[in-house]
Amino acid sequence: AYEIYQCDWSSDVCSSDLGGAAGAVYDCVRKELGEAAESADASVRVCGRVAGILDDAFAALNFDIFEGPEITSELYEFDHMNFPPDHPARESMDTYWLAGANASGADRLCIRPHLTGASVRYMQRNTPPFRFVYPGRVFRNETTDARHERAFFQYEALMVEKHLPFSAGQMMIRAVLSTVFGRPVNTRMRAGFFPFVEPGFEIDMECVICNGAGCKVCKQVGWIEVMPGGVPHPNVMRAGGINPDEWMGFYVNVGLDRLVMMRYGIDDVRLDRKSTRLNSSHTDISRMPSSA
Helix, strand or coil: CCCEEECCHHHCCCHHHHCHHHHHHHHHHHHHHHHHHHCCCHHHHHHHHHHHHHHHHHHCCCCEEEECCCEEEHHHHHHCCCCCCCCHHHCCCCCCEEECCCCCHHHCEEECCCCCHHHHHHHHHCCCCEEEEEEEEEECCCCCECCECCEEEEEEEEEEECCCCHHHHHHHHHHHHHHHHCCCCCEEEEECCCCCEEEEEEEEEECCCCCCCCCCCCCCCCEEEEEEEEEECHHHHHHCCCCCCCCEEEEEEEEHHHHHHHHHCCCCCCHHHHCCCCCHHHHCHHHCCCCC
16 A cells, blocks of 8 residues: 655645736646646546556555645745756746746746656655655646647656665666566666756667657657656755755656657657547557556
8 A cells, every 4th residue: 555645735826826817827828738638538548547557566666656736836846956046947938937927936936847846845744764756747838849748747756765776766767667668678878967966867768669760759869768867966855854965865757748659659749639539559548568
């Protein structure tokens, strides 16, 4: 059995709390971007099914499941994540800001552009050692293409222990991919920079649509990035009330939509947002690997 931790909304807000223009903006944006995810669209149901299978797999590894709020703030999404004040992701071109355009920190509200801020919320409420996952939907104001959409699903996992070998992080990556695809998947890890991890990695898997030969999904290179990962930055640990000199961790952020695309051979993420139905070979959830 596993516990589901839901975020304490007393320290956050919902659309009715925003009021006025800010609340209307949130409701409008969420409706526009999340309409498909609220519908019975088969692709979204598959995303939910995959997330559920991952939940079961991580529960078997003694991970908790955590849920954070969609309405959050600059404090949790950027300040606590070690983003510099002039980082471009803070601009409206990437993030949907709701209120406090001239404010900062906890007073500047937004729809979450990533799930990573939830890690600090969990750390603030729990005492290590711990391991947990936190799935959910995120929103970004960006141009759509074959691999990007403005509303999409992520699945994050974090372990914090006194002594955590790097191999434990590799095991977590293998657990995610083998659970989704029902078999071992070739992966590679490249050095990458992300403000919230140090050292950081870009974790790629071999494209299963073209089997590494090259296609438009993998941009003809045979590999596709499916998750950033690495050791949580000391500043992130401190924001969560954890001493980085005593504790260490490993984090990954999975692009769930991309995994579903490759699991079902979908070569354009926009297909399952702009169509009411997909080819049956894409939507037969009975083909999903068993969680057993």
